[in-house]
Amino acid sequence: MHASPPEIGSTRAMLAEMVPDASPAQRTALAATIGALKASAKVSPVPIAFAVRKLFEQTGAETTATLRRHAPIDVVVWPDEPYGERPEEVADIFVPARSAGPGVQLPTVVWVHGGGFVGGSKEQLAGWFRILADAGFCVVAPRYSLAPRAHHPTPVRQVVAVLDHLRRDPVRLHVDPTRLVIAGDSAGAHIAAQAALVVTDPRFARRLGVRTTIDPAHLRATVLCCGIYDVAAMDDPTSPFGPFFDAVMWAYAGTRRWRLDQAFTLGTSLPGHVTAAFPPAFVTVGNADPLAPQSDELVGALEAAGVVHDALRFPGDHQPALEHEYQFDLDLDDARLALDRMVAFVRAHTG
Secondary structure (H helix, E strand, O other): OOOOOHHHHHHHHHHHHHOOOOOHHHHHHHHHHHHHHHHHOOOOOHHHHHHHHHHHHHHHHHHHHHHHHHOOOOEEEEEEEEOOOOOOOEEEEEEEHHHOOOOOOEEEEEEEOOOOOOOOOOHHHHHHHHHHHHOOOEEEEEOOOOOOOOOOOHHHHHHHHHHHHHHHOHHHHOEEEEEEEEEEEOHHHHHHHHHHHHHHOHHHHHHHOOOOOOOHHHEEEEEEEOOOOEHHHHOOOOOOOHHHHHHHHHHHHOOOOHHHOHHHHHHOEOHHHOOOOOOOEEEEOOOOOOOHHHHHHHHHHHHHHOOOEEEEOOOOOOOOOOOOOHHHOOOOHHHHHHHHHHHHHHHHHHO
């Protein structure tokens, strides 16, 4: 029998903690795959980016099925409304059937899906969008360009383009352009927060090179779930996941030396940009989410700036332990609580 290479051996030990139900053979196979991906990350971010995308496809299918069980059917959907010139620049629009008649304009939530900047899709969250629409909102779910094909700040520019498109044709789309909300989950929360900064802070908009025609007063709120908000703070070379994070940031920034790219690091580390002009924010994260410190940092910045906010967080010993994107598991009481608080917050700020 041949001994495992050190890289595979150490990774297999890590997997024993991460996936305790896996067999030794499964762990060895997973470790070998991870070792190969880590090695590839020294040459190109593409293999890891596509591996992460594949993972999101698998977990996204589970989320889609869970949400579908809770989704109302009395919702009208207009798929793939173009908002730009690229093939992927389309958005799905969800409106409660009772409000789909001519001339009805609703407070509008633009929700940016997650996926680590390299994966995810609007289709995975169709059930979630139906649930929000049934609460009385027009929900707009854009597709945006993914890394490594597209780099920062392309998704931010695209979300802002969605807002501008809605403002130009509000009656047909059932949008009230004076009552807009930007929302997102995971990486989508990061993109949503950046878009909110672009609308409300001209200095940040200039930093990113993104223009908008939206009146800041018309952006009534943000909803940010389980997000990453400070890229620089996530950079931990001692973490076993360090090579994966490095590769994803390389893919998103478009440069291997992304840590030295001040335009990228400053533009993606958001708490320092929060001012009193930031819109009212609903922020939530699970107690077992590795990104929980990111939400804590953002909430601290909101408090320091005097921004109206509702932060739904949980004690470290909370049971059940709430993982990343817990809010989509509506079989959980805590997820239903998050949905109720979220809807109440948006209603309070959109009238």
